[in-house]
Amino acid sequence: AVAKTLKVGVSVPSADHGWTAGLLWWAEKAAADFKKSEKDVEFYVVAASSGSKQVGDVEDLMIKGIDALVILPHNPATLQKVIEEAYNSGIYTVVVDRELETPAQNVFIAGDNAGLGSVSGEWLAKEMNGKGKVVVIEGMSIPINKQRVDAFNEVIAKHPGITILDSQPADWSTQKALAVMENYLQKHPKIDAVWCQDDDMLKGVMQAIKESGRSDIKTVLGGAGSQDIIQMVVAGDPVVRATVTYPPSMVASGIALAITGARHEHLGKMYHSAPSRVILAAELIDANNAAEFVVEDAAY
Amino acid sequence: MSEAQAILSLENISKSFSGVTVLQNISVQIQAGEVMGILGENGAGKSTLLKIISGIYQRSSGQLKIAGEVAEINSPADAKKLGIAMIPQEFNLIASLSVFENIFLGQELRSGPLLNKKAMRLRTIQLLELLETPLSADALIEQLSVAEKQMVEIAKALVNDAQILIMDEPTTVLTSQEVKVLFKLIDKLKSQGVTILFISHKLKEVKQLCDRLMILRDGDLIAVDQVSQIDEQDMARKMVGRELNQVFPSRSKVLDNVALRVEGLSVKNLLNDISFEVRQGEVLGFGGLVGSGRTETAEAIMGLRRRQQGRIYVQQQPVNIRNIKDAVKHGLAYLSEDRQGCGLTMNFTIPENISLISLSNYSKGLINHQQTREKAQQYVRQFDIKAASLDTELMYLSGGNQQKVYLSKWMDTQPQILILDEPTRGVDVNTKKEIYHFVQSMTEQGLAVVVISSDMEELIGLAHRVLVMREGRIQGELQQQDLNEEKIMFLAAGLHGEAASAPSLQEQH
Amino acid sequence: MNEVVKMNPKNPSIASSSWLDKLPKFSMSSWAPLIALLVLVLLSAMASDHFLIPRNITNVLRQVSYTGIIALGMTFVIIAGGIDLSVGSMVALVGVLVIMLLNYLGDGWLAVSIAIGAAMVMGAAFGALNGLLTTKGKITAFVATLATMSIFRSLTLYISDAGEMVSQNNYYPDIGGGYWLGIPIPVWLFIGLAFLGHIILRHTAYGRHVCAVGSNPKVASYSAINVQGVYFLTFVIVGFTVGLSAVMLSSRLNSVSPGDAGLFYELDAIAAVVIGGTSLAGGKGTLWGTVIGAIILGIINNMLNLMGVSPYLQGTVKGLVILIAVLMQFKRER
Amino acid sequence: MNEVVKMNPKNPSIASSSWLDKLPKFSMSSWAPLIALLVLVLLSAMASDHFLIPRNITNVLRQVSYTGIIALGMTFVIIAGGIDLSVGSMVALVGVLVIMLLNYLGDGWLAVSIAIGAAMVMGAAFGALNGLLTTKGKITAFVATLATMSIFRSLTLYISDAGEMVSQNNYYPDIGGGYWLGIPIPVWLFIGLAFLGHIILRHTAYGRHVCAVGSNPKVASYSAINVQGVYFLTFVIVGFTVGLSAVMLSSRLNSVSPGDAGLFYELDAIAAVVIGGTSLAGGKGTLWGTVIGAIILGIINNMLNLMGVSPYLQGTVKGLVILIAVLMQFKRER
Numbered sequence A: 001a002v003a004k005t006l007k008v009g010v011s012v013p014s015a016d017h018g019w020t021a022g023l024l025w026w027a028e029k030a031a032a033d034f035k036k037s038e039k040d041v042e043f044y045v046v047a048a049s050s051g052s053k054q055v056g057d058v059e060d061l062m063i064k065g066i067d068a069l070v071i072l073p074h075n076p077a078t079l080q081k082v083i084e085e086a087y088n089s090g091i092y093t094v095v096v097d098r099e100l101e102t103p104a105q106n107v108f109i110a111g112d113n114a115g116l117g118s119v120s121g122e123w124l125a126k127e128m129n130g131k132g133k134v135v136v137i138e139g140m141s142i143p144i145n146k147q148r149v150d151a152f153n154e155v156i157a158k159h160p161g162i163t164i165l166d167s168q169p170a171d172w173s174t175q176k177a178l179a180v181m182e183n184y185l186q187k188h189p190k191i192d193a194v195w196c197q198d199d200d201m202l203k204g205v206m207q208a209i210k211e212s213g214r215s216d217i218k219t220v221l222g223g224a225g226s227q228d229i230i231q232m233v234v235a236g237d238p239v240v241r242a243t244v245t246y247p248p249s250m251v252a253s254g255i256a257l258a259i260t261g262a263r264h265e266h267l268g269k270m271y272h273s274a275p276s277r278v279i280l281a282a283e284l285i286d287a288n289n290a291a292e293f294v295v296e297d298a299a300y
Numbered sequence B: 001m002s003e004a005q006a007i008l009s010l011e012n013i014s015k016s017f018s019g020v021t022v023l024q025n026i027s028v029q030i031q032a033g034e035v036m037g038i039l040g041e042n043g044a045g046k047s048t049l050l051k052i053i054s055g056i057y058q059r060s061s062g063q064l065k066i067a068g069e070v071a072e073i074n075s076p077a078d079a080k081k082l083g084i085a086m087i088p089q090e091f092n093l094i095a096s097l098s099v100f101e102n103i104f105l106g107q108e109l110r111s112g113p114l115l116n117k118k119a120m121r122l123r124t125i126q127l128l129e130l131l132e133t134p135l136s137a138d139a140l141i142e143q144l145s146v147a148e149k150q151m152v153e154i155a156k157a158l159v160n161d162a163q164i165l166i167m168d169e170p171t172t173v174l175t176s177q178e179v180k181v182l183f184k185l186i187d188k189l190k191s192q193g194v195t196i197l198f199i200s201h202k203l204k205e206v207k208q209l210c211d212r213l214m215i216l217r218d219g220d221l222i223a224v225d226q227v228s229q230i231d232e233q234d235m236a237r238k239m240v241g242r243e244l245n246q247v248f249p250s251r252s253k254v255l256d257n258v259a260l261r262v263e264g265l266s267v268k269n270l271l272n273d274i275s276f277e278v279r280q281g282e283v284l285g286f287g288g289l290v291g292s293g294r295t296e297t298a299e300a301i302m303g304l305r306r307r308q309q310g311r312i313y314v315q316q317q318p319v320n321i322r323n324i325k326d327a328v329k330h331g332l333a334y335l336s337e338d339r340q341g342c343g344l345t346m347n348f349t350i351p352e353n354i355s356l357i358s359l360s361n362y363s364k365g366l367i368n369h370q371q372t373r374e375k376a377q378q379y380v381r382q383f384d385i386k387a388a389s390l391d392t393e394l395m396y397l398s399g400g401n402q403q404k405v406y407l408s409k410w411m412d413t414q415p416q417i418l419i420l421d422e423p424t425r426g427v428d429v430n431t432k433k434e435i436y437h438f439v440q441s442m443t444e445q446g447l448a449v450v451v452i453s454s455d456m457e458e459l460i461g462l463a464h465r466v467l468v469m470r471e472g473r474i475q476g477e478l479q480q481q482d483l484n485e486e487k488i489m490f491l492a493a494g495l496h497g498e499a500a501s502a503p504s505l506q507e508q509h
Numbered sequence C, D: 001m002n003e004v005v006k007m008n009p010k011n012p013s014i015a016s017s018s019w020l021d022k023l024p025k026f027s028m029s030s031w032a033p034l035i036a037l038l039v040l041v042l043l044s045a046m047a048s049d050h051f052l053i054p055r056n057i058t059n060v061l062r063q064v065s066y067t068g069i070i071a072l073g074m075t076f077v078i079i080a081g082g083i084d085l086s087v088g089s090m091v092a093l094v095g096v097l098v099i100m101l102l103n104y105l106g107d108g109w110l111a112v113s114i115a116i117g118a119a120m121v122m123g124a125a126f127g128a129l130n131g132l133l134t135t136k137g138k139i140t141a142f143v144a145t146l147a148t149m150s151i152f153r154s155l156t157l158y159i160s161d162a163g164e165m166v167s168q169n170n171y172y173p174d175i176g177g178g179y180w181l182g183i184p185i186p187v188w189l190f191i192g193l194a195f196l197g198h199i200i201l202r203h204t205a206y207g208r209h210v211c212a213v214g215s216n217p218k219v220a221s222y223s224a225i226n227v228q229g230v231y232f233l234t235f236v237i238v239g240f241t242v243g244l245s246a247v248m249l250s251s252r253l254n255s256v257s258p259g260d261a262g263l264f265y266e267l268d269a270i271a272a273v274v275i276g277g278t279s280l281a282g283g284k285g286t287l288w289g290t291v292i293g294a295i296i297l298g299i300i301n302n303m304l305n306l307m308g309v310s311p312y313l314q315g316t317v318k319g320l321v322i323l324i325a326v327l328m329q330f331k332r333e334r
Ligand SMILES: Nc1ncnc2c1ncn2[C@@H]1O[C@H](COP(=O)(O)OP(=O)(O)OP(=O)(O)O)[C@@H](O)[C@H]1O
Pocket: B017, B022, B040, B041, B042, B043, B044, B045, B046, B047, B048, B049, B089, B386, B387, B388, B396, B397, B398, B399, B400, B401, B426, B428, D004, D005, D006
């Protein structure tokens, strides 16, 4: 029998900020790579500006008769039903990053959000020697943000010498982070460190600090591991000395898992096909290991 | 006459707009079934008074009684409930709706929750028949001529069998034929006991139509007279407050120089082979019925309409007028008949309007505001424009004063050839006289003037020659010595030499 | 704009009563949306084998029904000379409140019915708020609803603590996810409302008044029309349709995500209305045009996905198709 | 709406040339934006000790300058009776192109100057595209720019491959991040452009024509004004301001992120114009009003952060302040 073409649908949120841009970049890169390396695969990559648009995207992909679906849901509850529909109709389903309330997938792959918060908290606490003043810039008001902030706060709470002066959202946007940081700098005459959980926002923060001419801020920690920031760490920036991974390339691994799983192949040297849950570690990137994380051309 | 009999009595009605008094203690009793004329110069407060009665404005003080009962009229809806209908001075029709939809706007006939279009259409056809207006009930308003719109307005006011019918200059845009029909209708309504309040600047009309008249001047009630006891001369004197002599000036001398020549002008579906010339110092009149194409002729000359054929010569030189800018450059000016729709920017001040076309004369890079104001002030004095201040926006001026601003706006382009389309529409006798004298002084200076008018008296009194148009063609030409209403009407109606059957206003009443 | 062009070479003023006059009058420009739709369907059917699959058609129709239903209400607002930018956030707010109510009421059909009723009432009430701001408050509709857009979204986040709201009711999903005679329920509702709206707009005095108010409020008020009342009510109408759309959406998904539900719906709804031939200047428009406009937008999205257009370029294609659809209408006004 | 009321009690005699007449005339409604601003400043100063710190003031001014500059151009478009929804995406597109150009040109001041010139040209060109669609294409501005909004954003993503564009030029950041006499450069530009715009609008024939076209295009065309040309040019103007704003923004961060640069700028710019007292109906407006409108919006954002208002409720407060600012204007028109 001739091997049937494997149709893989990939649905992601549109590139509305750096990380999602990276996501789309990685999805397209993986599609291109696998088209070369694998026989008989086809990819349909779609990006949605909102959760309800994404519901339509998945419906459309199903019309195209996909065999596998790799999806990073805009918001899990909104996508729950349509992912269920896909999964129940026999489509091999990989959910990325944002977990469904009621599992309806073959594989879930994500970064470690709580881990990102706690690794960040621990590193920062160590760098501050357990005392000082921190301001926090949060992401968009979705569960991921809450998991990270909660975990961070929990770690910091163990260090009574550290106070969190302020914690406001900037939606993972450079521009908004810049404005929020400018205001922090006005409001708080002394700040020792900033935690902003996303490297895009970190750029806005750095700009605000630079313009204010203030030198009290000794440490700024972002997150998710954008290429620009990794480069800064490699270059030995005195303030930006680390970041914590939350890689958008998880979607590429999701696609790999979908191909493996849908074809019932073994995963790498494992004795099994794709596992049902893959959590990518929140890794600390600092001067010691930064060079390993550099990817040429990546969008994030 | 006792007060109890009065269908409408006004008691000390005053109105001011933010401190500016425009009506002062107006008291008058109007009897059922009478036709009350209202006279006054532009801005005297006529429209304001009628708007108070019909609920568009609220009085500042005083009270209104309907059939002896104190009436609170706070909106047009209140007025309607009390049996008051109004035909406003400016058009009040919805362009995108059809004739019958406009006539029944706000007073739709229904069957259950749904509209009864059939009944409304039928009623409309009846009304239009009554008005002898050959209009389709389904025609869209935006496709109608000014006069046709006016007939729709009249039909709209008639729908409700109002007790009191208010008409604010209903005849300004009508030709004599339509005016005749309207007057017949007013007579009929009157005989049914309907009370009519009637504003007009045409004194002859008032004389013919009204039982009594009231004269306003600067917001004061000057007189209430029995029409039979007052002649036009007196009316004018009371309005203006002084003697008014010689409405039409003597004609100036026509020079040999042809200022404008039009040859074989055609516009698709509208105009056919229009040719004529005007000399310097000459006033050329254009007569004709509604829709005969006079406005189109002017617009085609000015480059506002695409010409199919035709050549235009200015001062003997052929000119290529592709748009109105070219026309202005060649010294042409065109005062449109539709001053609100085409003429004036209503939220601009007086100087801003006057300098709009001639702005380049006031600006070398930057506008010299002082100069525009001084110039505007000059026109305000010359034409006696009444407004709160130079900086009043045009929407707050009375109709006649708007017209004067419009005329100033074109004069400020220093034209050589002036085309005036219904120049005295809605203008009071005194202003009319001023405009006529102004036209004369322009021709004295060698300007050529084209006057398009539905007011035959105006054509007769002003023009050296009159061209009469009919269905997009020039039907005939009348020299000054041959000018009279009958001859114009014959040509306009396309009836050659049947003088006996000519309709005449005078015969009617 | 510069030149006065007569669109209709017939002499309109003569009472010719030929049978031609009795036909409803359609100019090229009022047929345009329908023609654009047909062309698009044809092209789509040629471009993709999947397009005409019945399931795809019902999918597309369901996808457009959420904004389509709102676009119907929006048509009234726009014809009356207004605009409502708050509809998207209002969907989220009503959606969240409905699910909270549903979870409070517990399981069963009764709870569902009450919730639907409540959604309509809440939508109408929020619409009334916009109506008050624009009439009593005399604030331009654009600004008033820009402000309430921000307010509604923020209240949604506040009430729900930014967390997604999931309904516990087992019957609720049957509303938005259900089918009747093979056609999704939201689609039935869309069609039914379009029909009802058409009757109101064309065949009732209120509809006539909406056109008059949008065309010239001063004239309308001289005609003894309660301008403020008519205008106000259009906002209530669009609020009402928002309420229904919120029910369809939240029941289809059995959840509402406060930050994202209804995002950009205002743009899609307005685009549908305008592609359907209703002028933003107000005064005239049709509901069937809006239905067609909504479907055109839906087909564009669908085809972009079916044809696998690069996600980066989808926006370009979508923009171009909107331009072409509107260019076909040879619109006179700005 | 119902009643035309004259707001300005004055002596009806026109011939009076008292010194009072020589003063520029301000009605309550044209003072309103300024009063709203003063009240807001007062409240802010009372609510937060940090508010009046000079550095905070310059921060706020710089934060508003990006959308403020665009709002100036937008004022022209709106007065002429149009609207431009594409400005946000256009910022991103110009920004990305400028950085690409800059990286192509290499380091140094010359490269920066060329890039700035190119940004102005590109902005004007994209604006001209909108202008063509609305004049030659006769598409309503709202729809035309809704379509180009989508097209510009999509092209931005396509060109940049959705990745953040970072400039290699070492001088570029000095433009948007620099200061002159203690005031940020974008703020100088904002003020300078506002002044220039004011001159054009109030004191040149073109400005007068813009008002006339917006007030009544037919009257304007009968007054020998090239209506299409005037309208077209307003889009070029706003495009030009977008180009400058894109330079200020991208040089400040020395980078542009294609997906989110300029996001929602159209709403902020339009809100600034309208809060500043310019009517969306067209025909009149002022640039100093727009400046005030932009600053009001900036202060709101600033205060919400300084006071630590719950992020969920920020939208509510912002919406309410907009409503209050506009309510103060007692606007007549819709
Ligand atoms: N809404 C308004 N606001 C301010 N002033 C007004 C308003 N309406 C009318 N006026 C002023 O009131 C005065 C009377 O105006 P009105 O329209 O009643 O005059 P009129 O007698 O009807 O004149 P015309 O014969 O020119 O129509 C004028 O000076 C006019 O400028």
